[in-house]
Every structure is written in C-alpha cells, then in structure tokens.
Amino acid sequence: KSKFNIYPYNSTSIIDAYLGKSVVIIHDLISLRKKNHSLSAKYVSYCMLKASQLKADYIYISKTTKRVIDSIELFKNCKGYYFPNTFFRFEEIAKKNTILDLGYILLVTGVGDNKDLDGALKLYSSISKDERLPLKILGCGNAIERVKKIIDDHKVKSEIEVIPFLDLDDVVSLYCNSTFIWAHSKYEGYGRAVAEAKLSHKKILCTQISAFMEQKDENVYLYTNQNDFYIQYKAVLASKYKDIHEQLIEHEIFKSQLEFLYGKK
Structure with missing residues (x-):
C-alpha cells in the first residue's frame, strides 16, 4: 500500500x-x-x-x-x-549501443508553439550547403504531414528526413549514431534532449533558455541568434565529445529526493 x-x-x-x-x-x-x-x-x-x-x-x-x-x-x-526527469531506461539501452558518427544532425523537437520549428529550419537553411550536414527531425509524432508542409517553405527539403513514431530502442540508436543533437525551443519545463544527449555521449547545440542553461556543461553549446548559431554550429563540429559523466546528476538527485519523500532521510 x-x-x-x-x-x-x-x-x-x-x-x-x-x-x-x-x-x-x-x-x-x-x-x-x-x-x-x-x-x-x-x-x-x-x-x-x-x-x-x-x-x-x-x-x-x-x-x-x-x-x-x-x-x-x-x-x-x-x-x-x-x-528531475529520469532516463533510466534510455540509459540502459544507450549503454548497449555502439557510439558512431553517421554524419547527420538529430533535431529533437515537436510542433508546439514553444518548439519554433519554423525558426529552427530558418537557422538550418542559413548554413551554406557545403557546411550543412543532413538533418533528421525527431519528436513530431502524428504531425508529420504538418511538419513536411513547414519544411516545404524552405529550400532544404532534400536534406531533411522526418522520423515517424519509433520504439525507444530505435530512438536511442538515432541519438547514438548522430554527429550531434540539436534542441531548439523558446521555452521548456526541462529539456530532456540535453540529458538524453549526455547519455548517448553526444554534444548538443541548443537555444540559450533557462531549462537548457541549467544543464550546461562542456558538451553543451548555446546560441541566442542566427550569427551566434553559426558560430556555435562550427564550434560543435570542430570539437570532440568530452566524456565527463559517470552518472547523470538528475539520477543522483532523484534517488536522494525519493528517500526524503518516503521519510528515509
């Protein structure tokens, strides 16, 4: 009970x-x-x-x-x-995956107003073709046709793949095979893509909002505008992932707070 x-x-x-x-x-x-x-x-x-x-x-x-x-x-x-949000199942699967770089950016997003998908695509389109990696878009669920219409407004359609519903094993595989993870948003309650990128041993490029800044470390690259985005895009491509996480701090805090909640501390 x-x-x-x-x-x-x-x-x-x-x-x-x-x-x-x-x-x-x-x-x-x-x-x-x-x-x-x-x-x-x-x-x-x-x-x-x-x-x-x-x-x-x-x-x-x-x-x-x-x-x-x-x-x-x-x-x-x-x-x-x-x-904090926990990712124990994601972590378990990620540990079994081989970490590769298959030469694509994984944009973890959605179709809510806060995700600003159109704004993200404008930033992606602003990168010159010879510097632009292919883009995979994850997290749009049953709104794929709506997302494709947004993509049609930009001149980069051939370089973008919209990912349908996947089970968690395939989602983790997408993370682990990417060059880096991209999270673009106006506001978030947490911002799970950052934590999931860390568990996948991937760098992450993301907007400078409070929820992302809260998780800042050496593998997180923040931007505020188009010029800043390009600078950070180049930086994330040029850098190597720094393996600095033995365990997500979110998991340590979660376990500690669970003990407080049930009166063990």
Whole structure:
C-alpha cells in the first residue's frame, strides 16, 4: 500500500488531495497561459490550482519550473520535492549501443508553439550547403504531414528526413549514431534532449533558455541568434565529445529526493 499517490503531468485526484495522499508532479505551467482553452489545459490547470489551494505536496522537475511556481505564488507554503526527469531506461539501452558518427544532425523537437520549428529550419537553411550536414527531425509524432508542409517553405527539403513514431530502442540508436543533437525551443519545463544527449555521449547545440542553461556543461553549446548559431554550429563540429559523466546528476538527485519523500532521510 503506497504512502502517496503520485499523479503525472500536472494532474491529481482531488479526493486524494483532501485526504493528504496526493503528490502532483509539476512538469510545466503552460496550461495556465490564458490562450490555452482546450479541455485538457483546463483540466490540468484546475488540478494544479486546487492541489495548491489544498496545500498538497508537489514535485517539480527542474529549477526553472520551481522559479515559475514561486513567481506566481503557486503551492505557497506547500512541501516541494525536486525530482528531475529520469532516463533510466534510455540509459540502459544507450549503454548497449555502439557510439558512431553517421554524419547527420538529430533535431529533437515537436510542433508546439514553444518548439519554433519554423525558426529552427530558418537557422538550418542559413548554413551554406557545403557546411550543412543532413538533418533528421525527431519528436513530431502524428504531425508529420504538418511538419513536411513547414519544411516545404524552405529550400532544404532534400536534406531533411522526418522520423515517424519509433520504439525507444530505435530512438536511442538515432541519438547514438548522430554527429550531434540539436534542441531548439523558446521555452521548456526541462529539456530532456540535453540529458538524453549526455547519455548517448553526444554534444548538443541548443537555444540559450533557462531549462537548457541549467544543464550546461562542456558538451553543451548555446546560441541566442542566427550569427551566434553559426558560430556555435562550427564550434560543435570542430570539437570532440568530452566524456565527463559517470552518472547523470538528475539520477543522483532523484534517488536522494525519493528517500526524503518516503521519510528515509
């Protein structure tokens, strides 16, 4: 019998919240934006606000998310736990893969407004043809046709492959065979592509946003604009991966916080 019932992605049971058995995982605060009118956005918004009102315990998945929670005074005087996203299964598969460089960039993205896929493709198109590696786009799910229409607006269609749904083994293989990982976004609650790149022993090029900066190390190359992007693109190609991770810090923190949550510390 569990001490707590933990609910994923900003949802919870209001009954459990009243009974003090609810712990809600706050992944991001996107559903609280006024322009989000979908039923699912309204549902998770209600769950978060009600859990906060009932002083429920909560879990935040990044320091960036925690800063936003504090700034809007959500879960004020509630007990919070820092549980970073974990990648134990990804790590297990990656350890069995041979790390290769098959000469392509893996853009890990999506079709949400925050992903700014059109902006990413403009940056990719700005690289001269002789310097531009082929691009594989991962993470678009069932929106592949929509992504292809966005690609059609750029003159690099022949150099881009949009990856369909894959099982995790094939996803990890894509990571491990890339030249580097690319994450372009306006804002993120966490930014899992950075952690997954580290587990794949790959360098990563990404926008300079809080969630990515939080994971900065010698293999992370940040950019803010087109000129900066090109400089960092050249730098990531010229550099060698620095093998500095024995274990993801996220995994160490997760294990420690799990012990706190269940009263072992």
